[in-house]
Every structure is written in C-alpha cells, then in structure tokens.
Amino acid sequence: MRYSLLALAALAASAVAAPSGKYVLHEKRDRTPQGWWKTTELQAHDRMPMKIALTQSNMDKLEDYLMEVSHPTSEKYGQHWTAKQVADAFAPSKETVDSVRDWLVSSGIEAERISQSQSLGWLNLEVSVAEAEALLKTKYHKYVHKSGQPHVSCSEYHVPEHVRQHVDFITPTVHFDAKLSPPKDDVNPKIKRSAPTAAEGTNVSPGKAKAIGSPGSASLPKLGAADIDIFGFGADLSTCDEFIVPNCLRALYDIPPVLTSNPKNSYGIVEYTPQAFLQTDLDLFFANFSKFQVQKTPIFDSIDGGVDQTIDQSFDYNGESDLDLEYAMTLVNPIKVTLYQTGDLVEGASFNNFLDAIDGSYCTFDGGDDPTQDAVYPDPFPGGYEGPENCGGFAATKVISTSYAYNEADLTPFYEMRQCNEYAKLGMLGTTFLYSSGDYGVAGNGGQCIDPTTGQYNNGTYGKFNPSFPGTCPYILSVGATQIKPGASVTQPEEACETVIFSGGGFSNVFPMPSYQAAAVQEFFTNHPPPYGSDRYNNSRMTRGFPDVSANGANYVIAIDGTFSLVYGTSASSPTFGSVLTIVNEARADIGKGSIGFVNPALYAHPNVLNDITSGGNMGCGTPGFTATTGWDPVTGLGTPNTLKLIELFLLLP
Numbered sequence: 001m002r003y004s005l006l007a008l009a010a011l012a013a014s015a016v017a018a019p020s021g022k023y024v025l026h027e028k029r030d031r032t033p034q035g036w037w038k039t040t041e042l043q044a045h046d047r048m049p050m051k052i053a054l055t056q057s058n059m060d061k062l063e064d065y066l067m068e069v070s071h072p073t074s075e076k077y078g079q080h081w082t083a084k085q086v087a088d089a090f091a092p093s094k095e096t097v098d099s100v101r102d103w104l105v106s107s108g109i110e111a112e113r114i115s116q117s118q119s120l121g122w123l124n125l126e127v128s129v130a131e132a133e134a135l136l137k138t139k140y141h142k143y144v145h146k147s148g149q150p151h152v153s154c155s156e157y158h159v160p161e162h163v164r165q166h167v168d169f170i171t172p173t174v175h176f177d178a179k180l181s182p183p184k185d186d187v188n189p190k191i192k193r194s195a196p197t198a199a200e201g202t203n204v205s206p207g208k209a210k211a212i213g214s215p216g217s218a219s220l221p222k223l224g225a226a227d228i229d230i231f232g233f234g235a236d237l238s239t240c241d242e243f244i245v246p247n248c249l250r251a252l253y254d255i256p257p258v259l260t261s262n263p264k265n266s267y268g269i270v271e272y273t274p275q276a277f278l279q280t281d282l283d284l285f286f287a288n289f290s291k292f293q294v295q296k297t298p299i300f301d302s303i304d305g306g307v308d309q310t311i312d313q314s315f316d317y318n319g320e321s322d323l324d325l326e327y328a329m330t331l332v333n334p335i336k337v338t339l340y341q342t343g344d345l346v347e348g349a350s351f352n353n354f355l356d357a358i359d360g361s362y363c364t365f366d367g368g369d370d371p372t373q374d375a376v377y378p379d380p381f382p383g384g385y386e387g388p389e390n391c392g393g394f395a396a397t398k399v400i401s402t403s404y405a406y407n408e409a410d411l412t413p414f415y416e417m418r419q420c421n422e423y424a425k426l427g428m429l430g431t432t433f434l435y436s437s438g439d440y441g442v443a444g445n446g447g448q449c450i451d452p453t454t455g456q457y458n459n460g461t462y463g464k465f466n467p468s469f470p471g472t473c474p475y476i477l478s479v480g481a482t483q484i485k486p487g488a489s490v491t492q493p494e495e496a497c498e499t500v501i502f503s504g505g506g507f508s509n510v511f512p513m514p515s516y517q518a519a520a521v522q523e524f525f526t527n528h529p530p531p532y533g534s535d536r537y538n539n540s541r542m543t544r545g546f547p548d549v550s551a552n553g554a555n556y557v558i559a560i561d562g563t564f565s566l567v568y569g570t571s572a573s574s575p576t577f578g579s580v581l582t583i584v585n586e587a588r589a590d591i592g593k594g595s596i597g598f599v600n601p602a603l604y605a606h607p608n609v610l611n612d613i614t615s616g617g618n619m620g621c622g623t624p625g626f627t628a629t630t631g632w633d634p635v636t637g638l639g640t641p642n643t644l645k646l647i648e649l650f651l652l653l654p
Contacts, residue, residue: 213272305385360392438504481553496616
C-alpha cells in the first residue's frame with residue numbers, strides 16, 4: 001500500500017529542507033483503513049520481523065530501456081534483454097545497501113542480525129518493539145480488524161535524511177497488509193462471489209484483484225442468442241455481419257494461412273479459476289470450423305493450483321475460456337497455444353499471481369504482492385492448494401492475451417504502477433502483452449461511473465468516466481472492440497462496437513502519457529476535442545489514452561456447453577489481435593528474427609498497417625462517450641489489424 005504522488009512529493013520536499021543528519025518523515029497514514037480499530041500499545045520487549053525495501057536502481061530509466069529495444073528507429077531494436085540483465089539493471093546499488101546497513105549498525109543493530117534477500121531488494125532483521133520505535137522514531141500499536149484479525153502498525157515513521165533516498169518503505173509500519181480471514185460463507189470451493197461493488201468510503205476494497213475470474217464478473221464476455229443453427233457458416237461470408245466465425249476474421253484482417261509452427265514461437269492465453277474450458281466444446285467448435293484440430297488441447301500450465309474444473313458447467317464458468325481458446329487455437333493453428341490456468345478453486349488469483357509465476361523476481365519486487373488483493377499460497381483455507389506459491393518456473397510465451405480487466409479505481413496507484421512496471425520489464429525480454437479494454441464504453445465494469453462528490457461508484461447514469469486497468473498501463477497493448485456494420489460485408493470498413501457492448505476507452509487518472517503515443521493523442525485533441533470538461537474525465541491532455549488498437553468484438557459464434565451461442569466483448573477482441581501478432585512472430589521466426597515484443601511504439605510510428613475506424617462511439621455515464629474518428633481515438637485506438645501489412649512491416653525491422 002502506498003500513497004499519492006503529491007504526498008510523496010511533499011515528503012521529499014520536507015526531507016530536502018531538513019538539517020543534515022536529522023530524521024525526516026518517510027511515510028504517514030492519513031487515516032485508519034475501513035474496518036480496523038487501534039487498540040493497545042505493544043510491549044517494549046515484544047519482538048517482530050522487520051523488512052526494509054531498498055530503492056531499486058535505474059527505475060527512472062525503465063521506459064528508456066524499453067524504448068531502446070522497441071522503437072522502430074532505435075539501433076537496438078529487437079535486441080531484447082536476458083532475465084539476468086534485467087535483474088542486474090534494477091537491483092539496489094552497493095551504495096544503497098551499504099548506507100542502510102551502516103544506519104542499522106550505528107543504531108545498535110548487530111551486523112549478524114541483518115541479512116539481504118536472495119532477490120537483493122530487501123534487508124531482513126528481527127527487532128524488539130523498543131528497537132523498532134527508536135530506529136524509526138515512532139510508536140507501535142496493535143490493531144484489530146472487524147473479522148478479529150490482529151495487525152501491528154504505526155501511523156507514521158521517520159528515517160535519517162541521508163538514508164531516505166535508499167529506502168523504498170519498511171514493514172511493519174503504516175501499511176495494512178495483514179492477510180485477512182474471510183467470513184465463513186466466503187470460503188466456497190466454487191468462488192461464488194458477487195461482482196465487485198464500491199466499498200464504504202472508497203472504491204478500493206480487499207479481494208477485488210483475486211476475484212477477477214468469479215462467475216458474473218463484469219469483465220467476462222456477454223451472452224447473446226443461444227442454440228443457434230450454424231449450418232453453412234464455415235465458408236459463407238455473407239452473414240458475417242450477424243455471425244462471426246474464424247473465416248470472417250481471416251477475411252476482415254487479411255489473415256493468411258499458417259503453414260509452419262516454429263519452436264521459437266509461442267502464444268499464451270491466461271484464464272482465472274473457476275473459469276474453465278470444456279474439451280467437448282473445443283471439439284464441437286473444431287469439428288465445424290477447424291476439423292483437423294478435433295481432440296487437440298492447449299498446453300496446460302497450472303499456476304498456484306490452477307485447475308480446469310468441470311464441476312460447474314454454464315456460460316458463467318465456461319464462456320470466457322471457450323471463447324478465448326476456440327478462436328486463438330483456430331486462428332494460429334498449427335502453432336501451439338499455452339493455457340495459463342491461474343489460481344485454485346478457493347482463493348482464485350490475480351494478475352500479480354500470474355506475473356509471479358512467469359518472473360520469480362516479481363514475487364518480492366517493490367514489496368511483493370498485496371495480500372489484501374492477491375491470493376496467498378499455500379492456501380490457508382479448507383480445500384485450497386497446499387503447494388508453495390509459484391514464484392517463477394513458468395516460461396512466458398512470446399504473446400500473452402488476457403481478456404479480463406479491473407477498473408483503474410478498483411486498486412491503489414502503487415499497486416497498479418508496480419504491476420505496470422513489470423509489464424515493461426517483460427517487454428524488455430521480448431514478450432507482448434494484450435489486455436481487453438472493457439465492455440462499457442467510458443464507464444467501468446458493470447457500467448459503473450464515479451460520483452464527482454463522493455468519489456464512489458454509482459449506477460452509471462452520471463458521473464466521471466471510469467477507465468480500465470491494465471488498459472491504462474502504457475506498457476501493454478490495450479484492445480478495444482469493433483463490429484461489422486449491419487448489412488455490410490467483410491470488405492467494408494467496420495465501426496466501433498455498439499451492439500450489446502461498447503468499446504472501453506478514455507484517459508488514465510494514474511499514468512502519464514507515454515512518448516510513443518503523444519503525437520497521435522495530441523492530434524486527436526487538436527482536431528477532435530471532446531465536448532467534456534474535467535468533471536467528466538482527465539482532460540489534462542497529459543495522461544495515457546486507451547485503447548491502442550481494436551478488433552471485432554460482436555456476434556462471435558462459440559461452442560458453449562454442447563451448443564452454439566453468440567457472445568460479445570473485448571474478451572473476443574484481445575485473443576483475436578493476439579493471434580494476428582503471433583502470426584507476425586511466426587513470419588519473423590521463419591527467417592531467423594526474434595519476437596516483436598512491445599509493439600506499441602512500432603504501431604504508433606506506422607499506423608498505416610492498421611485499418612482506421614472512423615464511426616461509432618463508446619457511450620457511458622449518461623453521455624455519448626467519445627467518438628471514433630480519423631487517426632487515433634479513445635474508442636478504437638489506431639484501428640484494426642491488417643495482417644499482411646503488419647507482417648511486411650515487422651519483417652523489414654531488425
């Protein structure tokens with residue numbers, strides 16, 4: 001848990017003004033979090049573990065490093081880093097480690113009591129309460145949660161002025177990161193939780209992150225007509241405006257046949273338990289649209305007890321996974337698709353849990369995961385996964401598509417910045433991350449908007465726009481949704497999706513505008529200024545705009561629970577665009593070139609490889625939302641893929 005950038009800036013200013021050698025305020029909590037009460041002071045002789053998160057090196061250069069290997073004009077384009085190079089680049093400096101050690105020793109902590117973590121990012125020690133209070137110039141109290149869970153905390157703490165720049169944060173101090181036991185009726189092997197709603201006093205409430213796969217979650221695809229007759233849909237493109245099948249997408253986006261499966265190429269789809277596919281559904285889909293794939297299965301990577309459960313079979317449990325895998329596997333065949341099934345049947349999992357599994361260093365980076373949001377393993381609850389947390393051990397595929405998303409307001413800025421930086425590091429390694437942009441236009445999941453007075457979510461009929469996350473992270477490719485115009489053919493321009501769902505898009509309230517999209521976004525504001533003020537959205541013209549691109553998201557025919565139905569959502573758009581990029585990687589691999597990695601800079605530099613979408617909007621919050629227009633826009637981004645043009649572009653790059 002961290003605090004606002006303005007607060008941190010104020011603290012930094014006070015530190016600069018403090019006399020040399022004096023203690024300065026490092027972190028302060030403005031209020032006790034909802035549901036916690038301060039009780040007694042701790043006894044001086046009580047002992048507790050202390051962890052000091054050391055300031056990482058070169059974090060200010062993160063975007064520069066990423067752009068070096070990702071911008072098409074860079075001499076280092078495509079020269080992706082190794083995992084060791086990334087770890088070494090951001091490890092705390094020797095000066096940082098020595099400065100903090102020297103402070104501890106000079107304060108009476110014996111050197112042999114201090115150890116550095118394997119990840120190099122932490123100093124660990126055990127101290128008495130008296131030592132901790134003297135060391136940090138603070139007072140510790142016991143706090144109790146309404147569930148009965150105790151926690152140790154202080155309201156503020158201080159460090160020496162010369163040490164402050166070397167310390168990120170210290171625990172236990174102002175952070176409420178105790179693992180909360182759920183109420184008894186929440187320990188359910190099927191995770192039958194309701195969709196997230198606004199918490200009292202804030203939109204950030206425990207458990208939202210790891211409940212992303214819960215049945216009924218608003219980021220899942222939307223069900224349309226069921227039990228439809230698909231006779232003749234495979235080859236006939238005349239009905240693509242009503243029924244999208246793989247051949248429609250191939251025609252729309254000039255997707256060529258895939259003739260090879262290079263072992264250096266790979267494509268991953270991430271799912272969150274209890275969402276699961278049914279092999280019988282895959283086979284039914286393949287029998288009609290890709291007959292040589294019948295009985296083919298994805299490569300199955302079980303993360304933190306991830307299981308392809310078959311206990312519950314309905315659209316709420318199978319719709320997402322069936323959709324993602326049926327289209328991804330069909331479009332890139334014969335390239336193998338990896339399914340990252342994440343989380344057990346009791347706790348579920350968050351995006352952080354997945355990232356931990358493909359990059360072990362992330363488990364402890366910047367303080368590690370947030371146990372109030374991310375699943376903790378071994379699962380302490382009955383029936384949960386009893387194995388250790390997966391920190392590393394799973395390889396990242398070259399392209400990874402995720403069809404789930406949060407509202408940006410669901411999580412703290414620190415939580416989001418930490419995760420966003422991880423996408424940048426993985427981009428430096430050559431991995432492309434795609435996320436769906438959301439299905440409610442300028443509103444958040446479930447159509448929620450933000451009350452301008454209270455800051456809480458409302459019913460979506462008024463208020464501030466509610467952008468999605470990770471869509472607003474500048475280091476992923478955010479994918480919006482389009483549709484074929486009613487009565488139009490696959491050769492005619494699409495429009496922004498306005499059937500059942502509306503393409504998520506807008507501007508971040510957390511992340512600054514990245515350099516690679518600055519010209520495109522400024523052109524949008526200059527030529528097509530939105531008719532809203534700051535009471536509706538962040539109109540500073542200085543923050544990240546999303547989505548980056550789009551793909552069809554309406555009328556997808558899927559096999560679901562033994563029959564065929566129509567589904568809608570950017571949940572379809574992301575794996576479709578990810579399939580296209582996987583085919584681009586295949587073309588590069590076949591001539592000995594590496595993966596495309598972080599593609600955003602190349603796409604913004606060459607928008608001609610995309611089909612510009614110039615009609616439709618993304619209504620929400622009682623407004624028409626934004627409007628698709630020439631160039632980039634916060635509805636469909638730069639547009640939809642032209643696969644042949646994308647292949648041509650990326651084959652020319654190093």
